[in-house]
Amino acid sequence: MTTTFALPVPSTSGSLEQYIQAVNSVPMLTPEQENELATRFQEQNDLEAARQLVLSHLRVVVSISRGYSGYGLPQADLIQEGNIGLMKAVKRFEPDRGVRLFSFAVHWIKAEIHEFILRNWRLVRIATTKPQRKLFFNLRSMKSSFSALSENEARQIAADLGVKPEEVREMETRMSGQDVALLADDNDDDGYAPIDWLADHHNEPTRELERRAFDHLQTEGLQQALATLDPRSRRIVEARWLADDSGSTLHELAAEFGVSAERIRQIEAKALGKMKTALSQGVVIEG
Secondary structure, eight states: OOOOOOOOOOOSSSOHHHHHHHHHTSOOOOHHHHHHHHHHHHHHOOHHHHHHHHHTTHHHHHHHHHTTGGGSOOHHHHHHHHHHHHHHHHHHOOGGGSOOHHHHHHHHHHHHHHHHHHHHHOSSOSOOSHHHHHHHTTHHHHOSSSSOOOHHHHHHHHHHHTSOHHHHHHHHHHHHSOOOOSSOOTTOTTOOOGGGGOOOOTTOHHHHHHHHHHHHIIIIIHHHHHHTSOHHHHHHHHHHHSOSSSOOOHHHHHHHHTSOHHHHHHHHHHHHHHHHHHHHHHOOOOO
């Protein structure tokens, strides 16, 4: 039986409040409806099923986007980026894993919103490493006041987030600072700006070695790692990760080899682990 229900399509011409009212009026799916729609999309590429999955979870994006209202960016833009994450989640969702789409989609929605914030928060990104990103998205809410952190507060936050106290103080300084123009004023012939002191590190020996290592990893290293796999494992990895199109689903490969989708997932995980080991041990830069 095909699942159908009336879906109010949010209007792009109305206000944000009207959009939120529209998405909140879309009923959430029952587990059975969600499983049926996800299966239809995964096995039959049923775009109408995917549309219903997306529309029924737009309210989730709105709810998550509210948690990022303190970064000075329009909520409509945050919602738009979150919707992109939701669509990516629907595309990758596998109903036979026993997880609801809501739980699966949260990661993808937040990831898109985080990337959008980082792209727009400063002209020069202030959070590029994993500890910095963790601080960037938690420090503001963990501070007890608007005043500067004391040494004890910095140490406590560092312990809670698993980072160094000096990283906490550095991020606090960055987030409380003002934007600085990279370029000098066009009318100021004698002026200097930060860009005048930025060195070009493109041709540094270390960067050159990094590029050569990366190129090797993408070509010879990958082929060598694939060569360590048996034919079935190699076929699964190539179909899932190296295909020119969107790649084969677990169910498609399960039908090809006459096994369950869970067995294909196990073979894939084991093969990727073997390749990772081979890549970590076999990358050699030839000068």
